[in-house]
Amino acid sequence: MRLINVSNGELKEVFPERAPPYAILSHVWDDDKEVTFQEWARRDTDEAVRRKSGYQKIVGACQQAINDKLEWLWCDTNCIDKTSSAELTEAINSMFAWYTNSQVCYAYLEDVDFRSTRVTRSSGSTAGVLNKNAEENSPDSVDTEDVHPLIEKSRWFTRGWTLQELLAPSREVFFAKDWTALGDRNQLSRSISDITGIHIGALRDRSTIWQYSVAQRMSWAADRETTRPEDVAYCLLGIFNIHMPMLYGEGIDAFQRLQRAIIKITDDQSILAWG
Known part of the structure; x- marks a missing residue:
């Protein structure tokens, strides 16, 4: 697998079983706006790459990883060379394990615009060095009781790939478009259960998902x-x-x-x- 050095953006190949502690990004793709493995390699010389919202998304995740004192990040858009069918097959078959083995998963809800909503906020901060043009900001966290109406219509909860990204990580934190922290999976488990139909027990203890029948697990993906x-x-x-x-x-x-x-x-x- 490849990991992004969050301080300089360089990619490093590592054996998964020897990977250093890393954060992992979960998000909904917008194909034309995402940054591929090949595009990431020319990010320093291609302004069009840096203008993509997918680039800014990775920068934001790197900033959050730095805030969490992690040196490495994995993102599916630029860490996989999708021109290689062998590499893509290996990545898809390994992805659940990669999310499981991460220190924290950042679930980025790009369609949740926190700034347009009045809710109670509590102080927080983040910092980063990848994007020199990014504004210095201090994302806030939200009182969890206010979160349900913010997230219930998010596309993140309707996509197939984000199901395993919801269940596999040991720790998962949800973020709005401006990287405001909305809460972690345990804090939001009741809301997430209402939205997805997944039992709260599976959300709070990932080890229990194997106890659910095949039909139950299939039902989580039905819609x-x-x-x-x-x-x-x-x-x-x-x-x-x-x-x-x-x-x-x-x-x-x-x-x-x-x-x-x-x-x-x-x-x-x-x-x-x-x-």
């Missing part, structure tokens, strides 16, 4: 969407502890492959409800 049809299956690999090759172009056959793989490792007949 979520992915851009590519194959990702309906691929985004669930970690939820079911399945590894399988990526075959983009196979369409809905990917979900049938996932079902067959699940049947091989469990006698849980509830999977038959998802034919």
Whole structure:
């Protein structure tokens, strides 16, 4: 896997089992605005790359990592060379573990505009060095009782890939567009449960997710969407502890492959409800 040095933006390849402590970013993609592995390599010389909102998003995550006294960050947009099918397959099959092994996950809700909402705020701070043009700011945290109406319509809770990004990390903190801290997963577990239908126990103790039936875990993804049809299956690999090759172009056959793989490792007949 590759990690971003949050002080200078350089990428470093590491063995996952020997990775230094790192933060990890969870977000909803906006394809034209994201920064690829190739674009990140020319960020210092290409102003168009630095103008992308995806670049600013990574900068914000690096700033938060520095605030948390972490030296490394992982982000799926620029840390994976998606022109390599082998690398992409390895990354997708490993992603649940990478989120699990992170020190903290930053769930970035880009469509939650904190500044347009009047709620109670409490003082906080962050700092960063990657973006020399970024304004110095002091993001605040929000009283958790005010958060539900802010986050309930966020796209982050409707996407397929963010399901594992919600369940896998040991610690997860939610942020608004301006990097205002909204609370962590435990603090917001009741609101998140209401929004997603996921039992509070699974949100508060990730080790319990394996105790839920196949049908229950499938139901957590039922109303979520992915851009590519194959990702309906691929985004669930970690939820079911399945590894399988990526075959983009196979369409809905990917979900049938996932079902067959699940049947091989469990006698849980509830999977038959998802034919």
